[in-house]
Amino acid sequence: MQTVKVDLGRRSYDIAIGGGLLAEAGERIAALRPGARVVIVTDDNLARVHLSALQASLDKSGVAHSTVTVAPGEASKSMTVLSQVISGLLQARLERNDLVVALGGGVIGDLAGFAAAVTRRGVDFVQIPTSLLAQVDSSVGGKTGVNAAEGKNLIGAFHQPVLVIADTDLLRTLPPREFRAGYAEVVKYGLIDRPEFFEWLEENREEIFAFGPALEQAIATSCTAKAQVVSADETESGARALLNLGHTFGHALEAATGYDGTRLVHGEAVAIGTTLAHEFSNRMNLCDADTVSRVRRHLVAAGLPVDTGEVPGGLPPADRLLDYIGQDKKVKRGRLTFILTKGLGRSYIADDVPPAEVLAFLSGKLQKR
Amino acid sequence: MQTVKVDLGRRSYDIAIGGGLLAEAGERIAALRPGARVVIVTDDNLARVHLSALQASLDKSGVAHSTVTVAPGEASKSMTVLSQVISGLLQARLERNDLVVALGGGVIGDLAGFAAAVTRRGVDFVQIPTSLLAQVDSSVGGKTGVNAAEGKNLIGAFHQPVLVIADTDLLRTLPPREFRAGYAEVVKYGLIDRPEFFEWLEENREEIFAFGPALEQAIATSCTAKAQVVSADETESGARALLNLGHTFGHALEAATGYDGTRLVHGEAVAIGTTLAHEFSNRMNLCDADTVSRVRRHLVAAGLPVDTGEVPGGLPPADRLLDYIGQDKKVKRGRLTFILTKGLGRSYIADDVPPAEVLAFLSGKLQKR
Numbered sequence: 001m002q003t004v005k006v007d008l009g010r011r012s013y014d015i016a017i018g019g020g021l022l023a024e025a026g027e028r029i030a031a032l033r034p035g036a037r038v039v040i041v042t043d044d045n046l047a048r049v050h051l052s053a054l055q056a057s058l059d060k061s062g063v064a065h066s067t068v069t070v071a072p073g074e075a076s077k078s079m080t081v082l083s084q085v086i087s088g089l090l091q092a093r094l095e096r097n098d099l100v101v102a103l104g105g106g107v108i109g110d111l112a113g114f115a116a117a118v119t120r121r122g123v124d125f126v127q128i129p130t131s132l133l134a135q136v137d138s139s140v141g142g143k144t145g146v147n148a149a150e151g152k153n154l155i156g157a158f159h160q161p162v163l164v165i166a167d168t169d170l171l172r173t174l175p176p177r178e179f180r181a182g183y184a185e186v187v188k189y190g191l192i193d194r195p196e197f198f199e200w201l202e203e204n205r206e207e208i209f210a211f212g213p214a215l216e217q218a219i220a221t222s223c224t225a226k227a228q229v230v231s232a233d234e235t236e237s238g239a240r241a242l243l244n245l246g247h248t249f250g251h252a253l254e255a256a257t258g259y260d261g262t263r264l265v266h267g268e269a270v271a272i273g274t275t276l277a278h279e280f281s282n283r284m285n286l287c288d289a290d291t292v293s294r295v296r297r298h299l300v301a302a303g304l305p306v307d308t309g310e311v312p313g314g315l316p317p318a319d320r321l322l323d324y325i326g327q328d329k330k331v332k333r334g335r336l337t338f339i340l341t342k343g344l345g346r347s348y349i350a351d352d353v354p355p356a357e358v359l360a361f362l363s364g365k366l367q368k369r
Numbered sequence: 370m371q372t373v374k375v376d377l378g379r380r381s382y383d384i385a386i387g388g389g390l391l392a393e394a395g396e397r398i399a400a401l402r403p404g405a406r407v408v409i410v411t412d413d414n415l416a417r418v419h420l421s422a423l424q425a426s427l428d429k430s431g432v433a434h435s436t437v438t439v440a441p442g443e444a445s446k447s448m449t450v451l452s453q454v455i456s457g458l459l460q461a462r463l464e465r466n467d468l469v470v471a472l473g474g475g476v477i478g479d480l481a482g483f484a485a486a487v488t489r490r491g492v493d494f495v496q497i498p499t500s501l502l503a504q505v506d507s508s509v510g511g512k513t514g515v516n517a518a519e520g521k522n523l524i525g526a527f528h529q530p531v532l533v534i535a536d537t538d539l540l541r542t543l544p545p546r547e548f549r550a551g552y553a554e555v556v557k558y559g560l561i562d563r564p565e566f567f568e569w570l571e572e573n574r575e576e577i578f579a580f581g582p583a584l585e586q587a588i589a590t591s592c593t594a595k596a597q598v599v600s601a602d603e604t605e606s607g608a609r610a611l612l613n614l615g616h617t618f619g620h621a622l623e624a625a626t627g628y629d630g631t632r633l634v635h636g637e638a639v640a641i642g643t644t645l646a647h648e649f650s651n652r653m654n655l656c657d658a659d660t661v662s663r664v665r666r667h668l669v670a671a672g673l674p675v676d677t678g679e680v681p682g683g684l685p686p687a688d689r690l691l692d693y694i695g696q697d698k699k700v701k702r703g704r705l706t707f708i709l710t711k712g713l714g715r716s717y718i719a720d721d722v723p724p725a726e727v728l729a730f731l732s733g734k735l736q737k738r
C-alpha cells in the first residue's frame with residue numbers, strides 16, 4: 001500500500017493506493033470524520049459489483065449510510081441527473097458535516113463531487129475510484145462537473161475530496177477497453193515532463209496490464225505527478241494547463257462524436273489527442289519525428305487508437321472540429337492555447353497557436369483517411 | 370456616494386452606494402477589468418426599466434456586452450432556469466476573464482452569481498442590485514444559489530462578486546411592498562448587535578421611506594454590518610450564523626407558503642421570523658417583553674407583518690412547520706440551531722434549542738389565530 005499526499009494547505013488530502021482497500025473504507029471514513037453519516041453515489045452497474053462490499057465495510061465500522069444510484073455512462077454527467085443526485089442527498093437529510101462517497105469512475109466522481117460542492121453550498125466528499133482513469137486522473141485535483149450541450153465539463157466547481165481510496169483490486173473487473181483508456185492518462189504524465197517514467201512504462205507495460213506490482217507503482221507515480229502540478233496551481237490559472245496534454249484535441253473528438261462512449265471513450269480520445277499534439281508539434285518544427293513515432297508505438301502497443309481515422313462512424317470536417325476547440329474552456333481572448341511538446345517529456349503551454357495552422361493540420365489528417 | 374469595503378483577502382471587493390451610479394457602471398467595469406466582455410443577466414421586468422441605461426453606460430466605455438433574461442420572480446431560482454442561464458453564458462462564448470453582471474434583486478443576484486460560480490468552473494461577476502433587500506443583504510457575502518424542492522437555497526456556492534454597484538435611485542421604481550420587505554433586513558442588523566443603529570432607525574424611518582439622505586446611510590451601515598460578520602466567517606462555520614436572525618422561522622414560513630411571493634415575500638417572512646425569534650426568546654426567559662414590543666412596534670410602523678396570522682391563505686400545523694425548520698441547512702446533528710436574543714441588539718447563536726419547545730411555541734402562535 002502506498003499513500004500519496006496532495007498538498008493544498010487546509011484542503012490537503014491523502015490518496016491511499018493498493019489492493020484490498022475497499023474493505024477498509026469504513027474504518028478510514030470513521031477515523032476521518034467520527035459520527036458522520038454517508039451517502040454513497042454510484043451507478044447501477046457498479047452497485048451490483050462493489051456496493052455490498054462498501055456497505056459491509058461501513059456497517060462494520062458503525063457508519064450510517066444510504067445510497068443514490070444513477071444510470072451508467074457519460075449521459076449521467078448532465079444538469080438533469082445532477083438535480084436528481086442533489087435531491088437524493090437532500091432527501092437523505094445529508095447535513096454539512098456528513099460525507100458524500102463517490103463510488104465509481106470519472107463520471108461518478110465528477111457528478112457526485114459537483115453535487116457535494118453545491119449541496120448546502122458545499123459538503124465534503126470521499127472518492128473511491130473504480131476505474132484506472134479515475135484512479136490516476138479524476139481523483140486528483142478537485143475538478144468536478146457535468147457536461148453542457150455546448151461542450152464537455154463546461155459546468156462545474158473546484159471541490160477537493162477529503163480522502164481518496166484507490167483499491168487496485170477493483171480494476172480487475174474493468175472491461176479491458178476501459179483499462180486501456182485509463183492507461184492513456186498514465187502515459188500522459190510521462191509525456192508532460194517525466195521522460196524516465198515514460199521509459200519505465202515502455203519496460204513495464206505488460207506487467208501493468210497483467211495486474212502485477214508495477215500497476216500500483218504506475219498509479220502512485222501518476223497521482224504524485226498530478227498532485228505536484230495541482231499543488232502548484234489549484235484553480236488552473238497557469239501550469240496546471242499542462243495536464244491538458246492531448247485533451248484539447250481529445251475533447252473536440254469527444255464533442256464531435258456526441259460523447260458517445262460506444263464510439264470513443266475519454267481515454268481513447270486522449271490517446272488520439274496526445275498523438276495529434278505530438279504530430280502538430282512536429283509540424284510546427286518543435287518536436288522530432290522519432291519522438292512522435294515512439295509515442296505512437298507505445299500507445300498502439302497498449303491497444304489504444306492514435307489516428308482520427310480510427311474513430312468509428314467518422315468525424316465532421318476540420319472546420320467543425322476547430323469550432324469545438326474554440327468552445328473549449330481553455331480558450332483565452334480568441335487565441336488558441338494548446339499543450340505542445342519540444343520532445344519526449346518536454347511539454348509546454350503554447351498560448352498563441354494560430355487557428356489557421358490547426359485547421360490546415362486537421363484538414364490534412366482527415367484527408368488521409 | 371459611499372464605498373464599503375468587504376475585506377476577504379484576495380477576494381475583497383468594494384460596494385459603491387449612492388444615487389446615479391448606474392450611469393457610471395461601464396466606467397467602473399472597464400477600469401476593473403480592461404478588455405473583458407460582459408453578459409448581463411436580468412429579468413424581463415427589470416430589462417424594461419433599467420437595461421437600456423446599463424447598456425448605454427457600457428457602450429460609452431467601450432465594453433462589449435450581451436444579455437440573458439429570465440422570467441421575474443422566485444420561480445426562476447430553480448435548477449431548470451439555472452441551466453438556461455448557463456447555456457446563455459456559454460452561447461455568448463463567455464471566457465474565464467469575462468464578467469457576468471447581475472442586474473436585479475435577490476433572485477437575479479443569487480441565480481446569476483451561482484451561474485457565474487459554476488460556468489467554466491467559475492467566472493467573476495458584478496452585482497448591480499435593484500432592490501433594497503439585494504442592496505443590504507444579498508450583495509454582501511457571496512452566497513449564491515437556487516431553491517430545491519426540499520427547501521430554499523439548498524443548492525449553491527460561496528462566490529464573491531468582484532464589485533457591487535448599489536444605485537439608490539433604482540429603489541424609487543420599487544413597488545412599496547418590496548421596499549418595506551427590504552427594510553426588514555435593515556432592521557435585522559440593528560437587532561443582531563447594533564442597538565444604536567436600531568434607535569437611529571426608529572428616528573429616521575420616515576426619512577428612509579421618503580428616499581432622503583438617511584436611505585444611503587441606512588444601506589451603508591447595513592452593508593458595513595454584514596461585511597464585518599462575513600469577513601470574520603466567510604463560509605458560515607461560526608459567527609456568520611448571526612445573520613440568520615429571523616431566518617430560520619422565516620424560511621419555514623416561505624417553504625410552507627410554497628415560496629409564493631403573492632402570499633409572502635422573503636422580507637415579510639423575515640419580519641415575522643424576527644418577531645417570532647424575539648417572542649420565542651422571551652418565552653425562554655432570555656429577552657424582556659418590552660424589547661419584544663418595541664421590535665414589533667417598529668416593524669408594524671414600517672408596514673411589515675409580524676404575526677403568523679397575517680400570512681394570507683393560512684399556514685400548515687405547527688409540526689409541519691417544524692419539519693420545514695428541520696430541513697433547513699442550519700441543522701446540526703439533530704439539535705436545532707436558532708438565533709435568539711438576550712435583549713435589544715444582543716443576539717446570539719443558540720445551538721441546543723429543544724425541538725419540543727419550538728413545537729409548543731408554534732402551536733400556541735397558530736392557535737391564537
